[in-house]
Amino acid sequence: MSEQRQGLTVSRFARQLLPVATGAGMILLWCAIDLALSPEHRFLLPTPGAVARAFVDEGPALWGAALNTGTGALLGFGSAVALSFALALALSLSPLVRASFYPYLMILQMTPIIVMAPILILWVGPGLRSVTIITFLICFFPMVVNTTQGLISTDRNLVDFFRMCKASKAQEIFLLRVPAALPYFFTGLRIAGTLAPIGAIVGDFYAGNSAGGQGGLGFLAIIYSSRFQMGALFATAAVSCLLGFVFVAGVIALSWLALHKWHDSFSQADN
Amino acid sequence: MTQEVPSPVVELEGVDKRYGDGPLILEKVSLSAQRGDFVTLIGPSGCGKSTVLRLIAGLSPVSAGTIAVDGAPAGTLEKLSFVFQEPTLLPWLSVQGNVEVPQRLHGAGAAQRTEIARRSLELVGLSDRTGYFPRQLSGGQKMRVSIARALSVSPRILLLDEPFGALDEMTRDHLNEELLGIRQQLGWTAFFVTHSVPEAVFLSNRILVMSANPGRIHDEVAVDFPYPRTEETRESAPFQKLVAEVSRILRSVERLKP
Numbered sequence: 001m002s003e004q005r006q007g008l009t010v011s012r013f014a015r016q017l018l019p020v021a022t023g024a025g026m027i028l029l030w031c032a033i034d035l036a037l038s039p040e041h042r043f044l045l046p047t048p049g050a051v052a053r054a055f056v057d058e059g060p061a062l063w064g065a066a067l068n069t070g071t072g073a074l075l076g077f078g079s080a081v082a083l084s085f086a087l088a089l090a091l092s093l094s095p096l097v098r099a100s101f102y103p104y105l106m107i108l109q110m111t112p113i114i115v116m117a118p119i120l121i122l123w124v125g126p127g128l129r130s131v132t133i134i135t136f137l138i139c140f141f142p143m144v145v146n147t148t149q150g151l152i153s154t155d156r157n158l159v160d161f162f163r164m165c166k167a168s169k170a171q172e173i174f175l176l177r178v179p180a181a182l183p184y185f186f187t188g189l190r191i192a193g194t195l196a197p198i199g200a201i202v203g204d205f206y207a208g209n210s211a212g213g214q215g216g217l218g219f220l221a222i223i224y225s226s227r228f229q230m231g232a233l234f235a236t237a238a239v240s241c242l243l244g245f246v247f248v249a250g251v252i253a254l255s256w257l258a259l260h261k262w263h264d265s266f267s268q269a270d271n
Numbered sequence: 272m273t274q275e276v277p278s279p280v281v282e283l284e285g286v287d288k289r290y291g292d293g294p295l296i297l298e299k300v301s302l303s304a305q306r307g308d309f310v311t312l313i314g315p316s317g318c319g320k321s322t323v324l325r326l327i328a329g330l331s332p333v334s335a336g337t338i339a340v341d342g343a344p345a346g347t348l349e350k351l352s353f354v355f356q357e358p359t360l361l362p363w364l365s366v367q368g369n370v371e372v373p374q375r376l377h378g379a380g381a382a383q384r385t386e387i388a389r390r391s392l393e394l395v396g397l398s399d400r401t402g403y404f405p406r407q408l409s410g411g412q413k414m415r416v417s418i419a420r421a422l423s424v425s426p427r428i429l430l431l432d433e434p435f436g437a438l439d440e441m442t443r444d445h446l447n448e449e450l451l452g453i454r455q456q457l458g459w460t461a462f463f464v465t466h467s468v469p470e471a472v473f474l475s476n477r478i479l480v481m482s483a484n485p486g487r488i489h490d491e492v493a494v495d496f497p498y499p500r501t502e503e504t505r506e507s508a509p510f511q512k513l514v515a516e517v518s519r520i521l522r523s524v525e526r527l528k529p
Contacts, residue, residue, distance in 0.1 A: 155359065157355045157356075157357060157359040158359055158361065160328075160330050160353070160355075161353065161355070161359055162376065163330065164328055164329075164330065164351070164352075164353055165372070165373045165376040165377070165424075166349065166376065166377070167376045171376055175372075175375075175376070176361070179361070179363045180361075180363075182363070261363075261404060262362050262363045262364075262404045262405070262406060263362065263363075263406075264406060
């Protein structure tokens with residue numbers, strides 16, 4: 001028993017050390033590849049030092065762009081969550097409404113969002129509004145589908161139980177169907193949370209505002225690539241990655257707050 | 272109300288049931304239960320015994336015939352509870368929260384809800400688990416919460432649809448004894464569905480044996496052992512004899528199957 005526990009402690013320590021070691025190994029490999037490249041190709045892969053320098057030199061531009069993209073991502077994500085919830089409620093209430101709207105939701109999902117960019121630029125102009133709408137369009141579908149599925153999957157017996165207690169329709173929806181749908185809702189939210197920063201960056205790439213200080217990470221990537229600023233491009237990628245991480249972490253924190261007490265997805269055995 | 276005319280608490284008169292254009296599930300089912308009766312429905316799978324409970328609960332309308340529950344149409348009596356085959360708890364609410372649900376839906380105040388839930392949980396012996404969530408409980412404990420919730424509306428009629436079917440035999444026997452103990456205190460009329468003959472004999476004063484295709488009431492067996500019943504009742508020779516007899520009727524009913 002105690003031997004087993006000791007083994008567990010060692011492996012837990014090793015488990016925390018492993019990613020750090022892997023990271024260090026990858027940076028070493030990165031430096032080695034740099035050294036192996038011929039001098040005329042070396043610009044293709046900036047050294048870790050060059051990337052770090054780009055972070056300092058381009059810092060204000062990078063963080064400003066991250067803020068712009070993050071704003072678009074958050075606005076698009078937030079409006080997608082709110083509107084998808086309202087639509088999911090409507091869809092869940094009637095099979096007829098579901099049958100009439102689902103085909104169009106599918107069409108929306110099938111349309112590559114990129115082709116929407118030129119339309120949106122003409123409609124609302126480039127910049128935050130376009131980026132927000134593109135993010136919204138990307139996040140909306142998985143949210144609607146998952147939330148609707150959750151709202152119509154309520155345990156039959158629980159519905160019967162509520163009816164026997166003479167619950168009103170509003171009580172049935174808000175005290176039973178909505179909380180029962182939360183795990184589905186958060187599945188949708190995790191998908192949308194992953195897509196939102198990507199959507200905002202892609203949106204910005206095609207429909208970003210070129211006016212000073214208005215562009216986001218996508219726009220910044222275009223600028224840096226046109227100037228062959230490889231260090232800055234790598235830094236842009238790293239900031240984009242960080243933005244995605246912030247979103248996913250936020251969503252996971254929210255779902256933990258809502259579900260950890262009662263839902264099996266957060267049972268102690270799994271974490 | 273006059274004392275000398277005991278009106279039945281539940282009365283079914285020539286009840287037919289079919290779902291949509293489907294086959295006849297129940298045919299000409301007539302039965303009546305007096306106050307304090309513990310009636311168990313037993314029979315082969317698909318004989319419609321659960322359907323009888325759903326009809327009494329008003330969860331589904333009859334296709335023909337009439338049902339009176341406390342002299343009123345089915346589905347109107349508030350003091351009637353249904354215990355499902357599964358615990359059917361709300362997983363996001365604590366034990367306490369789950370037992371409070373019926374009161375909350377009826378618009379009771381917080382103090383009253385807490386007090387009623389406390390008393391109901393005391394009856395099923397779960398006073399020390401009020402803050403637990405359903406997933407932290409065993410199958411038997413979940414069923415107790417489900418029963419406490421059913422008791423929280425002070426039911427006059429309790430409908431139990433195979434509530435202990437998923438539990439191990441020890442837990443089941445134990446819960447049977449507790450159920451009778453609570454009934455002794457509160458005195459509701461019970462309708463119980465089970466597949467277990469010993470359980471039926473132990474709990475009820477009347478056993479209705481049903482046959483299938485379509486569901487009919489085939490036979491009625493009276494169980495005269497006095498309450499309270501205990502482990503000794505279960506081990507007694509007359510008990511064993513009655514179990515054998517009901518099993519025999521059940522087998523003859525199974526043979527009726529086309």
